[in-house]
Amino acid sequence: xxxxxxxxxxxxxxxxxxxxxxxxxxxxxxxxxxxxxxxxxxxxxxxxxxxxxxxxxxxxxxxxxxxxxxxxxxxxxxxxxxxxxxxxxxxxxxxxxxxxxxxxxxxxxxxxxxxxxxxxxxxxxxxxxxxxxxxxxxxxxxxxxxxxxxxxxxxxxxxxxxxxxxxxxxxxxxxxxxxxxxxxxxxxxxxxxxxxx
Amino acid sequence: xxxxxxxxxxxxxxxxxxxxxxxxxxxxxxxxxxxxxxxxxxxxxxxxxxxxxxxxxxxxxxxxxxxxxxxxxxxxxxxxxxxxxxxxxxxxxxxxxxxxxxxxxxxxxxxxxxxxxxxxxxxxxxxxxxxxxxxxxxxxxxxxxxxxxxxxxxxxxxxxxxxxxxxxx
Numbered sequence: 001x002x003x004x005x006x007x008x009x010x011x012x013x014x015x016x017x018x019x020x021x022x023x024x025x026x027x028x029x030x031x032x033x034x035x036x037x038x039x040x041x042x043x044x045x046x047x048x049x050x051x052x053x054x055x056x057x058x059x060x061x062x063x064x065x066x067x068x069x070x071x072x073x074x075x076x077x078x079x080x081x082x083x084x085x086x087x088x089x090x091x092x093x094x095x096x097x098x099x100x101x102x103x104x105x106x107x108x109x110x111x112x113x114x115x116x117x118x119x120x121x122x123x124x125x126x127x128x129x130x131x132x133x134x135x136x137x138x139x140x141x142x143x144x145x146x147x148x149x150x151x152x153x154x155x156x157x158x159x160x161x162x163x164x165x166x167x168x169x170x171x172x173x174x175x176x177x178x179x180x181x182x183x184x185x186x187x188x189x190x191x192x193x194x195x196x197x
Numbered sequence: 198x199x200x201x202x203x204x205x206x207x208x209x210x211x212x213x214x215x216x217x218x219x220x221x222x223x224x225x226x227x228x229x230x231x232x233x234x235x236x237x238x239x240x241x242x243x244x245x246x247x248x249x250x251x252x253x254x255x256x257x258x259x260x261x262x263x264x265x266x267x268x269x270x271x272x273x274x275x276x277x278x279x280x281x282x283x284x285x286x287x288x289x290x291x292x293x294x295x296x297x298x299x300x301x302x303x304x305x306x307x308x309x310x311x312x313x314x315x316x317x318x319x320x321x322x323x324x325x326x327x328x329x330x331x332x333x334x335x336x337x338x339x340x341x342x343x344x345x346x347x348x349x350x351x352x353x354x355x356x357x358x359x360x361x362x363x364x365x366x
Contacts (some may be wrong), residue, residue: 052213052266061214061231062344064359105360146301148359151214151231152342156301156313158214159234159254159268166215166265 013169017046020171023129024186028175030125031118035095037177045172051158057170057185058083061151064104068119069153071141072127077191079157080126080140082119083150084184091180092118105147116143126186154187161189209346212237212250215268219249219280222349229297229345234314236270236297236321236337237345239366240277240330241352242286248349251277253297255313256320270320278328293330294366295321296345296356298337314338334366 021044032039055061066089072078084092086104093114094100101111123140131138146153161168171186209226212218214235218227227250229237241248251273258269267273282288298318318337325332334354336343342359345366354366 052215055214055231061211063231148233148301149231149342149344151235152233152299152301152359154231155214155233155235155254159313162215162254162266162268 014048016169019130019133020044020046020169020188022133023126024171024173026129027122027126027186028173030121031175034117034121037095039175039177039182041173041175042181043172043174046169047172048167048169051161051166051168054158054168054170054187055151055154057172058150058154059085061154062149064147065150065153066104066107066115067146067148067150067153068115068123069144069146069157070119070123072138072188072191073141074131074138075136076138079160079187079189079191080123081154081157081187082122082184083153083187084182086147088182088184089115091182095177095180107145107147112145115145119143119145126188157187157189160191212252214252215254215266215273217249217251217267217273217277217280219247219277219284220349221248221284222246224349226349227347232297232343232345233299233301234297234317236295236314236317237343238270238274238277238321238325239294239296239345239347239354240281240291241294241347241349241354242281242290243292243352244287244290245285246349246352247281247284247286248347248352249277249281250345250347253317253321256316270317270324274321274324275328278330288328288330291330292333292352293325294334294354295332296336296343296354296366299339299341299343301340301342336364336366 065083067083070080090100120143127138174183176182236253238251253270254268298314300314344357346355355363357363
């Protein structure tokens with residue numbers, strides 16, 4: 001249906017690769033400012049994948065990940081999940097508060113809030129770039145931090161994608177300080193019921 | 198029982214998001230891994246040892262034509278049952294158990310915006326009612342992910358929540 005194609009193009013599609021690439025760079029620069037440490041993007045891959053294969057990009061549907069969820073609202077509605085492998089989340093937390101968590105399945109309030117803030121900063125920088133470039137208005141919701149199986153964290157976002165397509169776009173990125181390589185995966189999906197063509 | 202049998206990853210058939218898989222013993226195991234708001238509908242015929250799982254993602258197709266994966270409860274549930282019947286199962290012998298439909302813990306402000314898990318469970322229950330198939334056991338809701346295994350030799354179904362142990366359903 002042509003109407004749905006237009007909706008999908010709002011936030012995802014092959015023509016978005018350039019915008020998304022710069023968006024990720026901005027997101028990482030936000031993290032860099034927040035941490036007060038130079039962090040650089042080493043790679044950004046923007047790929048179209050089958051929805052069933054998305055959990056594999058996060059280490060498989062059963063692997064434990066730390067996911068920061070942000071709802072997107074404004075000109076288009078959608079979902080954004082920034083996910084990290086547990087060891088990466090450990091490094092990020094250590095980078096920001098100088099102390100690594102003891103156990104990933106029992107993040108304390110401070111550690112959760114650090115992960116939420118990372119998601120918030122990266123999401124805001126990313127969406128600001130999209131908004132500026134595309135002349136639209138996109139705002140992130142407050143972050144929700146989840147520690148669970150990748151499949152479970154991704155379900156709601158993927159359920160939204162599956163209402164209009166069996167494929168979606170995923171951003172795989174690695175970034176790091178000069179001592180640490182950090183990798184993260186961004187999933188940005190437009191809402192099926194999101195507004196107007 | 199499968200005790201003593203070492204199950205390798207290759208022997209487990211994984212049912213991906215939105216998919217339906219039906220198999221007969223000696224295929225050992227079907228699995229749905231990392232269910233959040235999705236629901237695993239597990240159907241098993243104890244006589245022929247034919248079982249299947251539908252990994253339901255959305256409650257209703259709302260009459261839309263569905264191509265590709267059968268992700269909606271109203272499409273997937275009848276298809277699961279009919280695939281088991283086609284393989285030689287018998288509808289009156291099929292036992293159905295369901296698991297999943299969690300409400301993942303999103304931020305307070307956006308929690309009510311999508312009750313996908315709850316709606317998926319409703320969609321599955323409605324679809325089964327239309328087929329006159331009752332639910333033998335269910336473990337739904339909560340806010341943690343689940344992994345479901347179906348052992349085709351016995352029909353045993355186990356559910357494990359994130360950070361928890363396997364429980365028999």
